[in-house]
Amino acid sequence: MSISYPDLVVNSFLKNIFGVKIMYEIIKFPFLPGANLDKVTISEIVKINDESQEYGLRLSEEDAKELIEVRNDTLKNYGRVEVGAGIIAKIIAKFCDSSYLWQANYTAALNELIETFYYIKNESLDLISDDELIDIMKDFFENSCRGSIELLQGRELEALARNLRYEIIDYRKMEEYSEVFEEEEY
């Protein structure tokens, strides 16, 4: 299995894990050659075009590189480490049939969805699996949010994360608890 570390996350490892930094300095070679992993990810992303073309959506290699950069920056900003390179591909595969996405907003929307995904992983204290979160995101995006990523993150997913943190069993139901939380937080 491959592992992907954005450079700065690796740097954080170098600072924090005993001796690695010293060893890095002695041996002077890149701690993790990320270029090969990125190539794998790019080809995975581009391969989804076969499916998305049916809906008039397509990503170039440049678009794929941009998505990887956004993913890496987001992981760094949210203090996360990712194993494998599957999340971007999973998000694209899930959202490519959305009625709210078209070629002009496709890459920008995917960038925002990737960022939202990691933000909610943190906010929900990792209490939800990747697949389930992507499913819920798609459901809200298509239905209650009608394609608005702002509403998706600011309203629905924030409420979802809060429900998870409060260990509410039926965490997908937003309406019943939102008033209670609003009163509490007020």
Next chain:
Amino acid sequence: MENNNLVKHSLIKKEDINPSQFTLSLLGEAYRLNILSLEETENIQMQIMSTLSERIMKFTRGESCSVKTETAENILLSIFYCIDAYLMSFDEADESIFTLQTKSIKNIYEEGLALAKTYANECRLLLAVVQQSKIDVELHAYNTTIDEGFSGCFDEYDADFSAHDTTANIDYPVLFDDATMCGISYVKQYLTKLNLENQFCGLLPISEINSLLNNYGSIYEFDYRDMLINIFQLVLSNSIFSLLLGNSAKKLSITKDECALLQDKLRPLNENDCYYLVEKAIEMIISELAITQPDLQNYMRKFKNALAKELMNYVKRSNLEKLIITTQSESIKTINIFEQGSKMDDDSFKDLVEEMLLCKSATDKFNIIKSDIQCLDDFIDILSADCIFDDEYTEIFSMLSDIELAMLVIKICENAPHIDILSASTDNMHLTQNEIVWQEKCISHLKSLSEDRIAEITKLSKSIQQ
């Protein structure tokens, strides 16, 4: 055929490797010495990252591809801890390198993980044994460490994802603690040593051990129950000294006179003789107490170097009483000459003052004090009786022993017992002019003494006050 005796030299010395970062330090050293190539070190690092990747997926049960950086760092530390545990289990660093070259990191990690789990199980059993062999003393650190220090430690131990993290709360020091170890392997060595120490102490009368600890507390003017001391070291030392005095190993009480006797006995010996004596004494203890367990025998023998060296130093400086824990109550009473006699009547005292006024030197006056004065009150009265002048005070004070000076300190500080010698003063409106004179002279003399002597006098004055 010629018989060549080949001596195997290790390329890497184990002492050059940092035990708290064993694998990384080993890799760095092996690369520096060209034992491992750049490709090999790179490959090993990639394998470590691949293992981390697998462990993260296992941690999230395959439900999440990403974790918080702190979680990943914790898992990586856990991996390194297990790899270190396995590679450190070899006697030579070269064997560890050979293992890195021939086995996959995944295999090494799994071996180390199994070791960590074994250590945890062994620790659980060892703790039960230690709790059973615990001796009945009131030393707080000893009792809390054994009774509470490991509660939940093994039940909460997570070798899979936090192998490096143990929650033991250890205050009590064992004699040969290995501070270079960490985590569960540290706990294992600690409990193993504590068990050996308990087994030894359990062979001696508990009343002897308790009075030894009491005496130790008295010497250092602390409540021994709050001190961080190793019982085994104190017990074994005094047991050895007891044997050197021709007593039983089980007799831990040693008087000041016996201590002085031992000082005289050891004075002519050189370092080798001293080493041999201690070695022989340890063997005699093993024999007298019928200790058959090799681990305990070796643990006791390990003490001989440290003790023999220390013993020699104290004998050379003629202050063996600082090394041997002597029975305290008796020693102070025998020194206190002023408590032996009764107070003089007024006529005898008047005659004594007149006799002293006739003396031409401070030495003559001191001899009269030594021969005629039997109690402290008379001595204090003489000091204020206008029969000792100027420098004679200093001369007389310089002829007094530490215990006698300590008693004067008590008198000077009787209205402010918390004041030490160096800050003592005669600033007291109830003192007569004569009292002020002798006290000022006494304080000035005390301040001229060495730091060691001042400390000793202070210690004695506090002991007497108690």
